[in-house]
Amino acid sequence: MQPDRGSDLVVAGMNPAKSLGASSAFARIHRGTTFIVFIDGLIVLWIGFAFASNLLPESIQGITVGFLAILNLMVWNGYKNRAKWAYWPGASIIGLACLFFGFNVLISILDMLLGNVSSILLTFLIGWATFGSARRVMFHFNPSYSSAYFSTQNDGSNFELEQGEMLAACPTCMAVLAIRPNMLSISDRCPHCQSPLIDPELAKKYGMESEE
Numbered sequence: 001m002q003p004d005r006g007s008d009l010v011v012a013g014m015n016p017a018k019s020l021g022a023s024s025a026f027a028r029i030h031r032g033t034t035f036i037v038f039i040d041g042l043i044v045l046w047i048g049f050a051f052a053s054n055l056l057p058e059s060i061q062g063i064t065v066g067f068l069a070i071l072n073l074m075v076w077n078g079y080k081n082r083a084k085w086a087y088w089p090g091a092s093i094i095g096l097a098c099l100f101f102g103f104n105v106l107i108s109i110l111d112m113l114l115g116n117v118s119s120i121l122l123t124f125l126i127g128w129a130t131f132g133s134a135r136r137v138m139f140h141f142n143p144s145y146s147s148a149y150f151s152t153q154n155d156g157s158n159f160e161l162e163q164g165e166m167l168a169a170c171p172t173c174m175a176v177l178a179i180r181p182n183m184l185s186i187s188d189r190c191p192h193c194q195s196p197l198i199d200p201e202l203a204k205k206y207g208m209e210s211e212e
Helices: 025-055 058-080 084-113 119-139 143-150 200-205
Strands: 166-169 176-179
Touching: 025 058, 025 084, 025 119, 025 143, 058 084, 084 119, 084 143
Parallel strands: none
Antiparallel strands: 166 176
């Protein structure tokens, strides 16, 4: 695997050929993340409303919620237009929603332990939302994503496969990497999440040995 090409990112599960050109990997991921920023902004707004209703005097509740709504709208619009200042605020909105989802997952699990079996579906749905939000936050630490976001000339996806390379998804974080299958070993790790690219149990089953 080419170490300097390991950060190339395309949408996991997509036909690699469809991720190039005008419909680039970054454009698709950014559109999806922008939508998540908008939805999670509504969740953060609801949380703010709940706190304001219980902790603040009625005279300033409306002002506080209105200010938060305008702030969320500004962040979403800035993130949509790839404004530099909106990068981490957008990630923070997703992160706050992720914490909210995670807290509700814990409550749902506790509810199941107390005998409420009907919480299983709710726990699964909120858990999936937590996982998805966490992945979106982690995108912001990806050098390819941040480089493409801040770039004013291209989206960072204009890469070409070299002879013998192919695109394959990391089995842990699903980032898609340019690899050479005949050179992949058990010691190779994903440059994003640092997890093994080859499952140790699978490698042991087929007698693969580490080169370290």
